[in-house]
Amino acid sequence: MSLAQQVAANLPFLRRYARALTGSQSTGDAFVQATLEAALADEELKASLDNGRIPLYRAFNKVWSSAYLDVPHADDLAGEHEVGAQNRLGSITPLNRQALLLTTLEDFSPAQAAQIMDMSTEQVEGLVAEAVAEIDREQATSVLIIEDEPLISMQLEDLVSSLGHEIFGTAATRSQAAELLGDKTPGLVLADIQLADGSSGLDAVDDILEIASMPVIFITAYPERLLTGDRPEPTYLVTKPFQEQTVRAAISQALFFGSSKPMG
Template identity: 70%
Template structure:
């Protein structure tokens, strides 16, 4: 496989990671683009990104770590409430623990691979992951809407959300049910599948919800390629089915970390 084909096959996942790390599609994509440009301009970096998936993320980390504050503070255009909240919180907190958690959960790297990517030793990365888990436990409680038509998955998500100290404001299997719940309650977080009962779409349900107000959304789907097309605004938080509970847990932590202070 050519270097171009290798990198292209990993780009959707690197973009997903970059968006989750920065809390912004535009900022995340800017760092991915800067990583590719740096590799094109440097033969050593170009050789590095072709060695393995972890090597590509390692080069991304070098670019992001050296410039993330400057880029975050000079985003094009007026930032959304979500992006503004992300920028404010990033300026006040080092994201190393959340980065370690994302690499070992959302991206499914081993501790050793995450250590290589971050340029740290394994014991340090393991501690960063534990610190991130502690941060999750300290997140302020919120109400969660689950949009999922598979009863077993819905119950699994409910148990996970409650174990993190959050409430369930409703569980919907269709777009119509989701909107009815939002009209009665104001969720602080939405977990949504994209294929729902009766043929309705979780994407359309989320669009309806976001037309009412700003709320972080985590898509949990067996069809991530339908959301990673570049044809429309892509979700910052995307978990692939079948999922591990720690992956959903990490996504919830990220979403609540970056959420706007303005309720839905």
């Protein structure tokens, strides 16, 4: 595989990570672009990118670490959800968030995350523990689950409840999701893409976002349908089959960056 093909294969995942880290696709993409520009200007760095995801994420980390403190003030990049992220940056430190994302959303081992962050494995594990403690203090919300597989739906209900959130409702189709909406709207949506009657979770989410704004996490076996850069913010992605820890991290990140609504 050529260098260009190697980078292209990993780029959607780096963009996903950058988005979760910064709270905005536009800001995340700016850091990704800066990373690629830095790599092209450095022959040694460019050569290292042929060795998989770790060197690419390590290169991104160097760019992010040199500038992340300025992100809340960067050009007033102005979406509602990014403003929510900026307002919460003081409550969860960037390094903690980064360690958590690398070891859950991106599925690196603590040792691999340590390589990326230029730290020891013990330091990364400590940062993850701190992040979890910070996240546990986040405000609870109500969660709508759109999932057509009953066992997975039940698993998600148990997971959401264990995190202290309320179940807004469950739906297996686009029409069922629409029927659940009334005077109240959920603070978070977990949605599959391919639903029971052939309807689309993407369309169901679009219906909901026309009524109110809230974070959305897609949990799907078809991630390629979302890794295009075309979806409206805020979109988070967990690939099936999933680890519960990954879903927990995605929920925490979505609530951290999104404009979640309180229960009631």
